[in-house]
Amino acid sequence: MPLASDVDINSGQRPDEDPSLAVRNNGGDAPSAEPAPAGRREALLVLSFGGPEGHDDVMPFLENVTRGRGIPRERLAEVAEHYHHFGGVSPINEQNKALIAALEGELASAGVDLPVYWGNRNWAPYVEDTWRQMAEDGIEHVYVFATSAYASFSGCRQYHEDIARARVSYSHDSTRPPMTAEKLPHYFDAPGFVRANADALAAALAALPADVRDTARLVATAHSIPNAMAAVAGPDGGAYEAELRAAARQVVDAVTPGRSFDLVWQSRSGPPSVPWLEPDINDHLRALATDGETAVVVFPVGFVSDHLEVIWDLDNEAKETAAEVGLAFVRAGTAGTHPAFVTAIRELLEERRAGGAPRLGTNCPAACCFVPPRTRPAA
Numbered sequence: 001m002p003l004a005s006d007v008d009i010n011s012g013q014r015p016d017e018d019p020s021l022a023v024r025n026n027g028g029d030a031p032s033a034e035p036a037p038a039g040r041r042e043a044l045l046v047l048s049f050g051g052p053e054g055h056d057d058v059m060p061f062l063e064n065v066t067r068g069r070g071i072p073r074e075r076l077a078e079v080a081e082h083y084h085h086f087g088g089v090s091p092i093n094e095q096n097k098a099l100i101a102a103l104e105g106e107l108a109s110a111g112v113d114l115p116v117y118w119g120n121r122n123w124a125p126y127v128e129d130t131w132r133q134m135a136e137d138g139i140e141h142v143y144v145f146a147t148s149a150y151a152s153f154s155g156c157r158q159y160h161e162d163i164a165r166a167r168v169s170y171s172h173d174s175t176r177p178p179m180t181a182e183k184l185p186h187y188f189d190a191p192g193f194v195r196a197n198a199d200a201l202a203a204a205l206a207a208l209p210a211d212v213r214d215t216a217r218l219v220a221t222a223h224s225i226p227n228a229m230a231a232v233a234g235p236d237g238g239a240y241e242a243e244l245r246a247a248a249r250q251v252v253d254a255v256t257p258g259r260s261f262d263l264v265w266q267s268r269s270g271p272p273s274v275p276w277l278e279p280d281i282n283d284h285l286r287a288l289a290t291d292g293e294t295a296v297v298v299f300p301v302g303f304v305s306d307h308l309e310v311i312w313d314l315d316n317e318a319k320e321t322a323a324e325v326g327l328a329f330v331r332a333g334t335a336g337t338h339p340a341f342v343t344a345i346r347e348l349l350e351e352r353r354a355g356g357a358p359r360l361g362t363n364c365p366a367a368c369c370f371v372p373p374r375t376r377p378a379a
Contacts, residue, residue: 050120051090192344222302
């Protein structure tokens with residue numbers, strides 16, 4: 001299989017000029033506002049990051065993730081230890097399998113007759129292989145659900161690039177048109193996504209001792225990204241932070257209306273010389289303790305499942321920091337396979353099949369979230 005860096009998805013044009021990735025992935029037409037054509041063979045593709053399945057996979061996986069970005073070998077070895085701590089297996093793969101099983105049940109219950117496929121960017125099943133399988137199965141159009149709810153290069157645009165790479169890599173049967181695809185819209189504010197996170201936050205608050213439950217600091221977390229990437233997220237810039245704040249506000253208001261919260265960052269990578277969004281969760285916990293806070297509930301609203309960056313960076317590192325500075329600490333769960341979240345994904349799919357103006361995430365402008373390669377993150 002060609003490496004991602006070996007595939008030209010732009011056919012000689014500037015990556016930030018029209019036609020956009022969304023248009024090219026849809027066969028040269030903008031994602032339609034009309035209902036899906038009757039009889040078209042369609043599928044849902046769950047498109048994710050990927051993760052290793054054993055100790056021997058860890059370093060090749062990390063090399064896939066960071067290829068061409070100049071990340072020192074010692075930094076890869078440091079991150080590799082996080083995976084080795086869990087047997088070299090990333091939990092994201094089993095979580096995606098569970099989500100797909102739940103989606104298949106949800107679609108069947110709603111009478112939606114679509115097959116569900118799974119593809120990854122950085123590890124098997126690679127999206128290129130899944131694309132080939134879909135083509136061989138006679139699929140004509142694919143709705144793509146990315147396991148990221150927000151705007152940004154790594155949260156949205158890179159998934160459009162993954163689709164484009166799969167299309168370019170596959171030599172389609174010249175007797176019929178190539179498969180087309182459209183990414184489902186951002187879902188940070190989907191009622192089911194909010195409900196799933198709100199239920200998790202409520203459960204986390206209930207797990208605190210009663211005497212600190214009402215005064216505990218609520219702290220939302222998301223993956224840090226370079227400041228330069230955050231500045232160009234969305235058509236007008238700043239959308240990553242804005243969408244996260246909006247999602248966190250809705251989650252908190254669903255549990256304890258009007259209560260204040262903090263939005264902080266985790267899991268940064270890359271050289272210290274490149275500024276990333278701050279404060280880091282661990283620095284923030286230390287500052288809270290200095291300010292006299294006694295308890296904290298961390299809710300990772302920036303993630304859709306409890307993958308490695310949640311269970312290592314929060315359940316290990318942040319929890320240890322909280323203990324060191326004397327903070328009671330509870331971490332809320334992620335959306336995972338919460339029934340409301342699974343229903344929300346089905347509703348996103350049905351929204352696009354029914355027609356209507358495509359929203360951001362589906363019909364993204366050509367320059368949306370574009371970041372020159374030298375400033376893209378390491379992971």
